[in-house]
Amino acid sequence: DAKTTQPPSMDCAEGRAANLPCNHSTISGNEYVYWYRQIHSQGPQYIIHGLKNNETNEMASLIITEDRKSSTLILPHATLRDTAVYYCIVSSGGSNYKLTFGKGTLLTVNP
């Protein structure tokens, strides 16, 4: 699976949009971009995933560049409860796929 690079930490003001970048320059054609987050002392929580097109769900939006070498997770209106470590993961998906977690980005939402 391709490796990802994320900033170690970011800050965001409550109510503002949080934009979390991720580089995955070695991604291959059949690999998806997944985003998970881990709130302190809890298990990882799935947020969103995509292959080529931008995706949106009730939690966030995922913007993938045309060359697929980077992506941005957008939390449109960050709340204090969004403070967590956010992981960008590249995986081929399918059945029985494994998630390889890196260090992620610690997003701190400030009041």
Place this chain on the structure above:
Amino acid sequence: DTAVSQTPKYLVTQMGNDKSIKCEQNLGHDTMYWYKQDSKKFLKIMFSYNNKELIINETVPNRFSPKSPDKAHLNLHINSLELGDSAVYFCASSQDRTDSNQPQHFGDGTRLSIL
């Protein structure tokens, strides 16, 4: 209505003991996983099972033996516990779909401390 539940939540035991962690999912998923998160917070996969069959084994010591009595359960038995086994162990599950990529759903973890 917990989706993926693990027991116990906390486990404190002596070095050399044998212990088990249980995991159950009520999502009807076909695949279950065990991950380990060490003190440096790195999360790594250990095993995955699909319909009670071992699929992924990431060079985990033989002291760790997963057991899947049915596709809703994946238990982790650890023999001769060592200090380095202290970690948080997460169970996860996903639906086995070859036509789409289904997310993995995680439990809240079992915090294992070896004295």
